[in-house]
Amino acid sequence: MRIKVAASLLSADFSRLWDEVKRVEDDGVDIIHWDVMDGHFVPNISIGPCVIQSLRDKTKLPFYIHLMIEAPDRFLDTFVDAGGDAIFVHAEACPHLQRTVRGIKNLGVKAGVALNPATSLGAVDQVLEDLDSLLIMTVNPGFGGQKFIPAMLPKIREAKRMVDDRGLDVDIGVDGGIDEETAPLTVEAGANLLVIGSAIYGKKGLSVKRLKEMLAK
Ligand code: DX5
Ligand code: ZN
Secondary structure, three states, rough: OOOOOEEHHOOOHHHHHHHHHHHHHOOOEEEEEEEEEEEOOOOOOOHHHHHHHHHOOOOOEEEEEEEEEEOOOHHHHHHHHHHOOEEEEEEHHHHHHHHHHHHHOOOOOEEEEEEEOOOHHHOOOHHHHHEEEEEEOOOOOOOOOOOOOHHHHHHHHHHHHHHHHHOOEEEEEEEEEOOOHHHHHHHHHOOOOEEEEEHHHHHOOOHHHHHEEEEEE
């Protein structure tokens, strides 16, 4: 499977967001990953739909919206209207996950489910067929720049096995602490969608082009 890199803007310079999008677009990024936080589901507040909408017409890159919010059903259409091409909800925030996933698909966009590190794959077992992506959180969500949790590697492997055994076309994503060192480990385990924030936008200044070349070897 082709490796896709999604740039998480959480660690970008918010005062010049457009430049930060343009820079990664020129560097071969496939997707812009928007981290939406409500201060309840995670202990942080980030950006909302108006900010996302303000950049929608400025790039052709798909927007993947990672909703780290309680009761996301209330806002699915809002984030599709803001320009989301894929909406990710957390299994932990959705008591009726199948309904929520169908709700996303009915809006005509891709559906993804994210799992916190402590949530097992059983949470998506019954909805896997309906998903376009499964996002394995490799940190506890809420902040950029956290350390990758190596115990997630067997979970990535197991997720890949579930998807392959059923012959499904579901991206296996990883989000949190992905950099030059951890990306190859997750790809080897079966991930094909890498969400990267601070490694790109922080001091490391990771080049997406170079990372992709490295992973292709
Ligand atoms: C964490 C967010 C991530 C985060 C990734 O709550 O969902 O998308 O921004 O950032 P890094 O790559 O710095 O861990
Ligand atoms: Zn994210």
